[in-house]
Amino acid sequence: MEKQKAHIDKNNTVIKVRGLEKSFADYDVLRGIDLDLYQGENLVVLGRSGTGKSVLIKLISGLLKPDAGSIEVLGNDVTAISERELQELRIRIGFSFQNSALYDSMTVRKNLEFPLVRNRKGITRDEINKNVESVLDAVGLSHTINQMPSELSGGQRKRIGIARTLILNPEIMLYDEPTAGLDPITCIEINDLINEVQANYKTSSIIITHDLTCAKHTGDRIAMLLEGQFQRVGTFDEVFATDDNRVKPFYDYNFTE
Amino acid sequence: MATIKSITKFAPSRFARLKDRVAAFFLMLYRVYAFILRFFKEVFLPPYEFKEVVRQCYEVGVRSFTLISLTGFIVGVIFTKQSRPSLTDFGATSWLPSLVSIAIMKALAPLVTALIAAGKVGSSIGAELGSMRVTEQIDAMEVSGTKPFKFLVCTRVIATTITIPLLATYTAFIALLGGYLNVSQNEGTSYSTFMEQAFEPLTFVDFWASLSKAIVFGFTIGIVGCYQGYNSTKGTEGVGKAANGAVVTAMFLVFIEEVLIVQIAGWFR
Ligand SMILES: Nc1ncnc2c1ncn2[C@@H]1O[C@H](COP(=O)(O)OP(=O)(O)OP(=O)(O)O)[C@@H](O)[C@H]1O
Numbered sequence: 030m031e032k033q034k035a036h037i038d039k040n041n042t043v044i045k046v047r048g049l050e051k052s053f054a055d056y057d058v059l060r061g062i063d064l065d066l067y068q069g070e071n072l073v074v075l076g077r078s079g080t081g082k083s084v085l086i087k088l089i090s091g092l093l094k095p096d097a098g099s100i101e102v103l104g105n106d107v108t109a110i111s112e113r114e115l116q117e118l119r120i121r122i123g124f125s126f127q128n129s130a131l132y133d134s135m136t137v138r139k140n141l142e143f144p145l146v147r148n149r150k151g152i153t154r155d156e157i158n159k160n161v162e163s164v165l166d167a168v169g170l171s172h173t174i175n176q177m178p179s180e181l182s183g184g185q186r187k188r189i190g191i192a193r194t195l196i197l198n199p200e201i202m203l204y205d206e207p208t209a210g211l212d213p214i215t216c217i218e219i220n221d222l223i224n225e226v227q228a229n230y231k232t233s234s235i236i237i238t239h240d241l242t243c244a245k246h247t248g249d250r251i252a253m254l255l256e257g258q259f260q261r262v263g264t265f266d267e268v269f270a271t272d273d274n275r276v277k278p279f280y281d282y283n284f285t286e
Numbered sequence: 287m288a289t290i291k292s293i294t295k296f297a298p299s300r301f302a303r304l305k306d307r308v309a310a311f312f313l314m315l316y317r318v319y320a321f322i323l324r325f326f327k328e329v330f331l332p333p334y335e336f337k338e339v340v341r342q343c344y345e346v347g348v349r350s351f352t353l354i355s356l357t358g359f360i361v362g363v364i365f366t367k368q369s370r371p372s373l374t375d376f377g378a379t380s381w382l383p384s385l386v387s388i389a390i391m392k393a394l395a396p397l398v399t400a401l402i403a404a405g406k407v408g409s410s411i412g413a414e415l416g417s418m419r420v421t422e423q424i425d426a427m428e429v430s431g432t433k434p435f436k437f438l439v440c441t442r443v444i445a446t447t448i449t450i451p452l453l454a455t456y457t458a459f460i461a462l463l464g465g466y467l468n469v470s471q472n473e474g475t476s477y478s479t480f481m482e483q484a485f486e487p488l489t490f491v492d493f494w495a496s497l498s499k500a501i502v503f504g505f506t507i508g509i510v511g512c513y514q515g516y517n518s519t520k521g522t523e524g525v526g527k528a529a530n531g532a533v534v535t536a537m538f539l540v541f542i543e544e545v546l547i548v549q550i551a552g553w554f555r
């Protein structure tokens with residue numbers, strides 16, 4: 030399925046990152062990241078393994094604390110707000126983990142209900158069931174409702190993980206390698222799902238991947254993370270119109286034989 | 287000459303390692319302290335997660351019930367059997383019920399229960415939370431605006447603090463039963479006489495000291511298991527370490543607490 034033209038509001042920046050730095054022990058992972066995510070846009074972050082892509086979105090969601098720089102999400106300074114405000118902000122951000130991170134001890138239904146019943150006070154049983162069924166339907170896995178995560182395939186787990194974040198109607202989605210380790214057909218399904226989420230839930234998203242097909246399919250803009258900074262940012266064709274041997278292999282590996 | 291050289295070369299690094307270890311130990315103490323503080327700060331705040339507490343109590347009970355029944359009974363029988371010869375020497379076998387009951391109520395029941403619970407419950411809490419940490423399930427709870435500390439840690443610590451004293455009481459009765467069976471078989475003492483003699487030497491302080499010991503043990507096992515699991519390091523190795531650390535640390539602390547509480551109870555007597 031081809032991607033529809035997205036409605037991007039360039040005057041509305043939902044995530045604004047400036048001069049972000051983060052090191053672990055003596056390894057400087059991020060060395061001055063600047064990033065703007067506009068309302069309604071899908072931004073793909075590309076980069077080699079270990080360049081700090083997961084670290085970047087963990088910083089954005091406040092799971093890690095930066096060494097330097099500022100992170101503004103939906104008008105809140107993530108590094109400065111209180112625990113309570115951060116919790117409220119997180120409800121508006123969906124985070125799909127690299128390895129799905131489903132709660133193993135709970136059924137699919139309980140997984141989906143977990144964030145819902147804890148964040149929507151006074152929600153009725155009927156509303157809960159309706160919400161659960163609607164997100165499951167959105168990811169096309171209604172029949173798995175009573176299964177345990179261990180009974181699902183990798184692709185199904187990814188989709189349930191995405192459903193679990195959609196249930197709170199997030200304004201921002203952060204996808205950490207949504208297609209990694211999946212077969213091509215499932216990849217296409219996930220790519221379509223990401224585009225459907227963008228269109229139907231009006232989300233702005235950051236999609237982390239090294240899968241260029243996914244990048245091309247879902248991304249309105251691509252940012253290439255190189256040596257701790259975004260060194261190439263633009264449309265898919267702009268980013269790959271280069272002979273830089275840190276960038277070209279990504280393209281060659283995926284698209285030339 | 288070569289040996290002296292190798293010793294002098296070795297010594298500083300060894301010293302440095304010791305210094306690191308001591309520093310790491312105090313850092314850990316501080317972290318545990320902060321963890322316990324956080325527990326008391328969060329446990330009284332809503333949401334209370336009653337359902338999860340009940341589920342965890344059930345888990346704690348079920349996990350250790352069989353082993354505790356078996357061990358408690360055997361401890362009662364063996365202790366009675368082994369004590370008999372020395373009492374026979376003084377012609378004092380009629381003291382057997384009192385002796386057995388003092389040993390069981392005051393020392394064995396809480397201790398045996400705690401050690402078994404540390405092994406069965408502590409390790410599984412450590413492993414469970416450890417694997418949730420490693421597979422980012424705890425992070426996933428965090429970013430969905432829910433409170434994982436409340437849901438995972440507070441519920442489990444409450445559960446062990448409630449359930450382990452109950453189990454210890456149960457262990458005491460099972461062990462006494464074991465003692466009674468052995469006594470009635472050998473001395474032909476009736477059930478009512480046995481129980482009368484068993485409870486006669488016990489005071490109110492003994493009872494409370496025993497119960498508070500079990501409560502402290504329960505809290506320790508829960509908090510240590512959760513601490514190890516919740517702060518587990520990345521990787522599958524971290525899960526094993528968390529489970530193992532939970533058992534070792536909890537057992538160690540249980541022994542120390544045993545000594546301390548016996549001392550404190552002594553002042554009230
Ligand atoms: N909590 C942490 N503690 C210490 N080091 C960390 C931590 N998290 C990440 N790192 C280090 O930061 C670097 C970047 O990690 P990150 O997970 O962001 O990579 P990535 O770009 O997502 O790679 P991949 O594509 O393989 O997922 C790695 O070298 C990793 O070892």
Ligand SMILES: [Mg+2]
Pocket residue numbers: 082083084127205206
């Ligand atoms: Mg990653």
